[in-house]
Amino acid sequence: MKKLLFLLMASLLVFLAACGGSDSSESDSGGEGSIDTIVLADAGWDSIRFHNSVAQKIIENGYGYDTEVTPGSTAATLQGLREGDINAYMEIWTDNVKEVYEEAIDSGDIEKVSTNFDDNQQGLYVPTYVIEGDEERGIEPMAPDLKTVEDLKNYPDVFEDPEDPGRGRILNAPSGWAVAEQIDQKFETYGLDETMNNFMPGSDAAIVTSLADAYESGEPWVGYYWSPTAVTAMYDLTKLEEPAYDEETWNETRGTEFPPNDVVVGVHKNLPDQAPEVVEFLSNYETSSALTEEALTYMNENDASADEAAEWWMNEHEDLWTEWVPEDVAEKVKEAL
Template sequence: MTKLLAITFAAAGIWVLAGPTRAAECGEISIAEMNWASAGIAAHVDRLILENGYGCTVSLVAGDTMRTFASMNEKAEPDMAPELWIHSVRTQLEAAVKEGRLIQAAPILSEGGVEGWWIPRFLANAHPEIKTVQDALKHPDLFPASDDPAKGAIHSCPSGWNCRISTTNLYKALGAEKAGFKLVDPASAAELDGSIAEAFEKKTGWLGYYWAPTAILGKYEMIRLSFGVDHDRAEWDSCSAVPNCPSPKVNSYPVSDVFTVVTKSFAEKAGIAMDYVNARGWDNATVNKILAWMDQNRATNEDAARYFLEHFPDIWAKWVSPDVAEKVKAAL
């Protein structure tokens, strides 16, 4: 990360040094609307702010991580990827930034994308002694399995998800079976979400894998437990994330770096907006709330973006100058 940030600042000189000669008006720019909700909402937030606050002409194009990055790197289009999870393209991104084709702007998810084992906040409040996964494993009675209440349940992931592999290996590494727990493999994402909803309705304990930002964590307050160790990338790559690893060790989940990335041409065409994309970022709790509202109201990405701009000005107004903020508010 240090290497990548250093490269980014060096490349950023392309537009920082050009600051005094920036165009007074914003040009035509294209933004990738990725095929997952948080990134889709971010794309519409950017469109609304860039159009109404900076006078840009914005078009949205469908995208996903790999294809969008490849197109930006090779063709300089689209101009902007608001939410790029860089772990899968880190090496190529470092090269593109170093060579001046792309610019890595602010981390849009200020805390990164997070994974882990979670428990309901109401249970954490009632049992403040539970701070780690190991603490939770001392209390199988607090997390009863629905089909066998005499045992505790650790909820895993549906078949085909990488988290099912890591959860299974951590279950083994922690000796959870000997502690009185069984591993519960849901058949689908809906079943996993349903188990959380049921726990909150019945006020019973729940322990298992989940990730943020997500709508379910916006609807239900959960606490992510520590595994008591730092993330060991070598162990993760060689065992924790490998099916049927014979001797897994306790490990923590990695935090995914999630940044906004723009092309060099974006900095040239929309230089007046570079301060914005270098300041913009929100925490997972905020995104969780927006996603939960979106889910409950069957809203579109644009609906959710407008909801955010209308209800969270204390967050986004800090990303722009006061005059830009007023223009955006007037257009809502």
């Protein structure tokens, strides 16, 4: 009798484990069932980390879900969003990943729920003193006739590569970023590779360190950057000109300025069924480059984390984010802050 009871209990435990395992698998793989933890993407830059932190504070404190962040390259995190390993993506730079993004939208793997901001810029920048000088700092103009990206090939001596004398150096985006391949093509289109080296930094932090060191010393520097960032808010930089954006030319050679780039919030196709109230909140999520740069400047000036910047920013802009959520949710989040 005891043996029979033991076998029955063991069978019941196996059955329950199998059921529980099935539910967990469905949730973890982005199935249509319930969800306990909402996973966000960290593709490697500070502004997406800041927006993740704002979203996490609202999702956790206002709606009671756990959250996690999955780091990775742009390609890897977008693929994770398509497959459901990632549930929400707070900053998809749509034109940097146009082909993959449009394919994912068309297939229904992901849904765009809002535009986070659309007033951003990106390109190759130099400190303004390189062109105009800086009388207060005693810096003479180094390249007064420098106006365009193509002009850079005439200044290998100004932007000399310390590891390759006689050639210049332009800092590209990190290799895991989609924009790096676009700049590779610009090198060929504008003939930059005739006199300049295409230097691939290991991370965004490496670009910032390189620029900060050059800027504080009053030395020449040229490289890729974008706004909104703390860097473009803090330093006086000039974006070098390119021909006006033309879709056909861009698709063929990348020989124009970067296309208008809506930065959107996207979710995996199953999240609206799994957490409709969270998707409703994300559908209302809208900021701007200026608002984002406020947080990034706070991070830089106070040596603060993205989470600390999010808390500061939410206290500064309570009138904004409380409009994204119902009143009872807003009260819960305010109490937690």
